[in-house]
Amino acid sequence: MRIGIVTFPGSLDDGDAARAVRIAGGEAVRLWHGDEDIHGVDAVVLPGGFSYGDALRCGAIARFAPVMETVADAARGGMPVLGICNGFQILCEAHLLPGALTRNQHLHFRNRDQYLRVGATATAWTNAFSEGQEILIPVKNGEGCFVADEKTLDELEGEGRVVARYTRGNPNGSQRDIAAITNAAGNVVGIMPHPEHAVEALTGPSLDGLGFFTSALRHLAGTAAGGQLTGGAHR
């Protein structure tokens, strides 16, 4: 399975994301922001960093990158897309996910290992987890405070689209402790913390991040076989 990782000017974690894909057993394909061709990949990761220097708002300019038109079309067609940190911000700016990521409430950049509780496990990126599972992966952001209007928050919770919540302390003031969400179809997931930094004992606090990437591979294997692997959240 070929998973594309987009590099924007200012991306930082594209290398780690590609490595995580390889460790999970996938083929990592590097994609370029200025190239609208995504080279036939089966899924896409939008990595963390500071695309276009966070000019205007985080992710606001990246949304209009040539590659994003193709990625957005593919995402609407059901292709798995994972946005990590800046990638999450880009997905919100592109309206592929609801809400927005704003300045951390305390205004400090937060960089630490963070516990999360997995909510939705019927997505293309979280089917390897069990519901309620607590995982530990690094968080590192200055603008990770998830906000949306009450109606949207209620919808996300009511439809089981909160993919993960912060536990043992909310690092940025995100409403309802939301760390990760998915779209209605379950193929697009945005997450503020960094699963790609928790895939090896040498460098990460756990191996919990690997599950996001093995989930995608399993999801793709299931859809390739014509199976309905992850159930309810899929159209």
Next chain:
Amino acid sequence: MARVVVDVMLKPEILDPQGQAVANALPRLGVSEVSSVRIGRRIEIEFAGEADLETAREIADKLLANPVIEDFTLRVDEPAAAQTSA
């Protein structure tokens, strides 16, 4: 050349921690009568010819403001008005 000025502000219900930080610093300036500070962004768009408000509105709507968290207003900045604007 004509200029359109776009003001982008966080919606009233969105918390503005930067504004709060500024407000919290005011007592150190000896200012105690300010109840709230909110920070926005002013963008000046220069058109080569006539000011095109519709195009400016499209730019503001699609790029300059994020409608999830921000509102915007826009106006043509007349050279004479620039002298008197507050």
